Amino acid sequence: MRRRLLAFLLVPFILVAFISCEGDIFGTISDFMGQTSSNVYADNGLVQIDTSQGAEVTDATVSILAIEEPDPPADPENPTEEETADIEAYEAAYEEEVETIKDSITEALTSPTKTEALVEALSEPLEEGTTAPTKVTTKVTELETEYSIDIPEPETEGDLVTLILLTELYEEASPLIDAMNDLDPDNDPTEEELLDFVSDAQQVVNIVKTVSPAGAINLDDILESLIDDPDALDEILGRSSDSRSLSRVEEPVEDEDDVMLYAKPIFENVIAAIGTEPGTGEYEGQDVIISSNLGRTIGGFAMMRGTYEEMAPALVGSGVELDLPDVINYALSVVFTEADAFFASLTMPLEFEDVLNDMIVWMALSDELQETTDPDFIADNAGFDWGTAFDDFTAVKPAFNSDGTIRTTLDLLIEAIPSDLTLLEDALDDLFEPEPEV
Numbered sequence: 001m002r003r004r005l006l007a008f009l010l011v012p013f014i015l016v017a018f019i020s021c022e023g024d025i026f027g028t029i030s031d032f033m034g035q036t037s038s039n040v041y042a043d044n045g046l047v048q049i050d051t052s053q054g055a056e057v058t059d060a061t062v063s064i065l066a067i068e069e070p071d072p073p074a075d076p077e078n079p080t081e082e083e084t085a086d087i088e089a090y091e092a093a094y095e096e097e098v099e100t101i102k103d104s105i106t107e108a109l110t111s112p113t114k115t116e117a118l119v120e121a122l123s124e125p126l127e128e129g130t131t132a133p134t135k136v137t138t139k140v141t142e143l144e145t146e147y148s149i150d151i152p153e154p155e156t157e158g159d160l161v162t163l164i165l166l167t168e169l170y171e172e173a174s175p176l177i178d179a180m181n182d183l184d185p186d187n188d189p190t191e192e193e194l195l196d197f198v199s200d201a202q203q204v205v206n207i208v209k210t211v212s213p214a215g216a217i218n219l220d221d222i223l224e225s226l227i228d229d230p231d232a233l234d235e236i237l238g239r240s241s242d243s244r245s246l247s248r249v250e251e252p253v254e255d256e257d258d259v260m261l262y263a264k265p266i267f268e269n270v271i272a273a274i275g276t277e278p279g280t281g282e283y284e285g286q287d288v289i290i291s292s293n294l295g296r297t298i299g300g301f302a303m304m305r306g307t308y309e310e311m312a313p314a315l316v317g318s319g320v321e322l323d324l325p326d327v328i329n330y331a332l333s334v335v336f337t338e339a340d341a342f343f344a345s346l347t348m349p350l351e352f353e354d355v356l357n358d359m360i361v362w363m364a365l366s367d368e369l370q371e372t373t374d375p376d377f378i379a380d381n382a383g384f385d386w387g388t389a390f391d392d393f394t395a396v397k398p399a400f401n402s403d404g405t406i407r408t409t410l411d412l413l414i415e416a417i418p419s420d421l422t423l424l425e426d427a428l429d430d431l432f433e434p435e436p437e438v
Contacts, residue, residue, distance in 0.1 A: 053108035054121025058157050060100040064164065067093050069134055094133070098168050101161060105203060115210075122158030122211050130154070132163060139167040143302050147337040151299040152292070158211030159296075165204045166303050172197055173310040180313060194318035201311035205304055205329065212300025213293050216273035217332060267359045273297070276360060286364065289356045298336050305333035309405055312412035322416040330413060334406055338397075345393050347384075350377055400432070407432045 070086035073079035079087070108118035132140075132154060140151050140163060154160040176197055179187045189197075209215030271289060274297050279288035308330040315322070343350040355377050362375040373379070394400035401407070410428055 053104040053114055054118040056104040057101050057108075057118065057161060058121050058124065060097040060104070061157060061160055061164065064094060064097045064133060065130065067097075098164065101165065102200065102203065105161075105207065109206065119158075119210055122156060122161060122207075124157045126154060126156060126160060130160070132160060133167075135171075136163045136167045139163070139170060143306055147302050147305070148341050149298055149302055149337055150295065151302055152295045155296075156211065158207065162204065162207050162211055162300075162303060165200075165207060166307065169197075169200055169204055169307060169310060172200060173314075176314060177310075189314075189317065191317055191319060194314045195320060197314050198311055198318045198320045201307050201314075204307045205326075208300045208304045208307070209329075212303075213274050213297040214300035214304060214332070214336070217270055264363065267356070268363060271356060271360055271363075274356075279357070283357055283361070286357075286361050288360060289353055291353060294353055294356070298340075301333040301336035304329055305337055308333065308413065309409050312409045315412050315416045320416060321418050322413055324417065327410065327413050327417070330409060342390070342393050346381075346389055348381055402432045 067090060070083070070090050073083040073087075105118065108114040131137075143149075144151055152159075154163060176189050176193065179189050274293045275290040276287040277290050279286045308326070339352040339355075343352055343355060355375075358376040362370065362373065365373060374382075397404075399405040407428065411425075414425060414428075
């Protein structure tokens, strides 16, 4: 019987496939992540670097909020000349400030010193009573409906900037997608137009990773945890301990111990990124996930998921090359935006937050107790067929179809990576193709 995985295990599955086809990935992962070194002259105060971009971004958001929004037309299908003029004037002023935000962020990301100053500016709390523009709140509502989640109200300058840029991206995507789908090659966007759009999308992803706890989930740490435990890596790759060939992935035994073996490093990193605090009630005396941070993380991943799904169709003609972290970021975004719905769909419904809390309690046990004890959400559902539950969950969600949004987006992201990812593609085939009849 072919291995079927839970939604939250999509990430380790992808990691396994990539490790198998790329070999010593951990030695090169920092290159993939595009890390930059600091400026030694700036660090020693010999050069004064302009770090005004953060202030420019926050000033632009203030200006956007200050623009008076026009009343919607009495008849949206037939607006009057005056109504049209008011809308066009608003959009022109709005777009000017958005361009300032984009340009300032682009400049700030050119050096660690500027980036640090930008992050500091974006971490400032919004003034009490700040309300996002109507078009932004409308887009947030659409995302919440599409992914069946709640996106928290923006609390910081960075939260608001991210929502503004995301809304702008969707507005940019609409005419591009229409042009690509109208079957008239004369209307196809130019490579420059697609490149500009993909660049804007990548900027949104970068800002989400900068201002949201989602950006603190570190691929390096996950891989290091796996690689530091040779037995875990052997189990994941389905190989004997005396064999170090990474040429292919064998089918591991499907049981709960196997799942927890390679899920643990993922959970450890996710929980550390979101943060914990002392629990109460049934978790008295234990640490629990910080609920508000979990909400912000899910909201951040919702924005990241939407961005990748809008960006993916434009990659083909843009000439842009991506890296593995783009695939992992998207996979994580699917996991986080679908987890609550998956656990709520079970015969004994759970909440993602409770699953994480049960994992925190279990991971605090000694290694010996972990070997003989399951996390409560598994122990309370002894004998439960998680694979069937995952199949049932995805069967009613078109996005999980073999030609659905998730698979299509992953395929397009992988195509943009200049490496041979055949095993990764095979792994996705295994996850998304229908289970064969026995």
